Amino acid sequence: MKLPDTVAITHLFSLNKAKAALRNMKPQCHICKSELTQLQQLLVEWQVTSDCRPWAGKPIISSCEKCRSIQKPVTTRWNQQASIIYNTYQIYAQGDGAEQVSFDTTSGIGKARSQRIMEWLKNSGELDDVGKLLDVGCGNGSFLRTFGFYYPEWKMYGAELDKRNKSQVEQIKGVVLFHTEAINKLKMNFDLIVLIHVLEHIPNPLNFLHALREKLENNGRVLIQVPNIERSPFDLLIADHCTHFSSNTIIELLYSAGFETIKIETGIVEKEITLLAKVGSAKYREQPCEGINHAEDHISLLNSLVNQIVNLEEPIGIFGSSIAATWISSIARKKVAFFVDEDRSRIGKTHVGIPIKGIDQIPNTINIFIPMYPDSAKNVVSRLKPQHSGFIIPSYSKQI
Numbered sequence: 001m002k003l004p005d006t007v008a009i010t011h012l013f014s015l016n017k018a019k020a021a022l023r024n025m026k027p028q029c030h031i032c033k034s035e036l037t038q039l040q041q042l043l044v045e046w047q048v049t050s051d052c053r054p055w056a057g058k059p060i061i062s063s064c065e066k067c068r069s070i071q072k073p074v075t076t077r078w079n080q081q082a083s084i085i086y087n088t089y090q091i092y093a094q095g096d097g098a099e100q101v102s103f104d105t106t107s108g109i110g111k112a113r114s115q116r117i118m119e120w121l122k123n124s125g126e127l128d129d130v131g132k133l134l135d136v137g138c139g140n141g142s143f144l145r146t147f148g149f150y151y152p153e154w155k156m157y158g159a160e161l162d163k164r165n166k167s168q169v170e171q172i173k174g175v176v177l178f179h180t181e182a183i184n185k186l187k188m189n190f191d192l193i194v195l196i197h198v199l200e201h202i203p204n205p206l207n208f209l210h211a212l213r214e215k216l217e218n219n220g221r222v223l224i225q226v227p228n229i230e231r232s233p234f235d236l237l238i239a240d241h242c243t244h245f246s247s248n249t250i251i252e253l254l255y256s257a258g259f260e261t262i263k264i265e266t267g268i269v270e271k272e273i274t275l276l277a278k279v280g281s282a283k284y285r286e287q288p289c290e291g292i293n294h295a296e297d298h299i300s301l302l303n304s305l306v307n308q309i310v311n312l313e314e315p316i317g318i319f320g321s322s323i324a325a326t327w328i329s330s331i332a333r334k335k336v337a338f339f340v341d342e343d344r345s346r347i348g349k350t351h352v353g354i355p356i357k358g359i360d361q362i363p364n365t366i367n368i369f370i371p372m373y374p375d376s377a378k379n380v381v382s383r384l385k386p387q388h389s390g391f392i393i394p395s396y397s398k399q400i
Contacts, residue, residue: 060073137197159183189217340362368392
């Protein structure tokens with residue numbers, strides 16, 4: 001039976017009002033459930049996946065006034081795109097699966113991330129000679145290989161979302177099990193749980209840490225490494241990263257989950273936070289957090305870079321072949337003749353269809369754009385200028 005016109009109009013008005021209310025609702029913080037406030041927008045519709053692939057779409061960067069974290073709202077759309085990214089993930093594709101080398105911008109000394117972490121962890125004296133390790137998000141086993149070299153008597157377990165790296169990880173000496181189900185289904189506790197570049201991917205990281213705490217032995221430790229929002233502008237562009245941590249926000253998150261931070265460093269790997277924590281109830285003294293200020297400065301820098309890149313004369317080279325370089329190649333498109341990398345496992349290969357070359361292979365007639373904050377870029381130029389004369393340092397007035 002047809003509704004009377006007045007009833008139909010009232011029904012339509014109510015429906016539209018409800019839709020408008022939903023549109024006006026602010027998204028919730030996935031840590032403390034407070035409202036998020038959106039920060040300024042980026043100028044371009046490009047992001048990057050954490051395995052360094054171009055990703056169309058403008059990131060939504062928000063802040064939480066209560067817990068002071070920087071986030072991408074975990075919406076249905078975010079969950080869908082994260083699922084697509086993980087289903088097609090290509091770990092360290094630029095180096096055919098070889099772990100990325102981290103270079104000191106001043107000295108040029110390069111070491112694999114796992115090597116740097118293990119040197120620091122071994123020197124901490126926090127681990128016994130025998131124990132059980134769970135590496136959550138173990139990938140193709142880079143950290144497990146390095147850990148097993150330093151602690152050959154430990155039993156090691158790897159956990160991942162799927163089985164694509166199962167046979168590779170199970171061949172590593174000391175690995176007992178490769179696990180792809182929920183962590184709570186493991187029937188043992190661990191002396192060390194490792195989260196290297198995992199926590200920034202996790203919606204509701206507080207609940208996740210609560211669950212991990214239940215899988216630790218009484219004197220167990222958790223080792224975490226995440227990008228540092230205070231030094232990492234390009235982390236905001238990674239589509240599948242939903243939390244962007246500062247030292248203070250991650251310490252506070254761990255405290256809320258029942259952990260006490262033992263050691264925290266921001267120089268083990270440049271632009272990353274590395275920390276070791278244990279189950280504990282030490283009083284957390286709230287510190288001022290500059291994460292929001294840094295995020296806003298980073299967005300301003302990224303927008304400034306967009307304008308500079310558009311006006312660059314072609315062809316150009318881009319220093320690096322990871323997150324920043326991938327994003328810039330998406331914007332500059334055909335202007336990019338090659339990437340320039342110091343990682344020998346990548347030189348001679350291609351990334352997003354563009355060749356990767358060593359600094360000694362670049363003609364001086366082509367300028368190399370360095371996508372870093374000016375202070376870091378100047379360190380690189382000072383070190384590499386004897387080998388190449390043409391570098392472009394981003395112009396940006398603010399410093400971090």
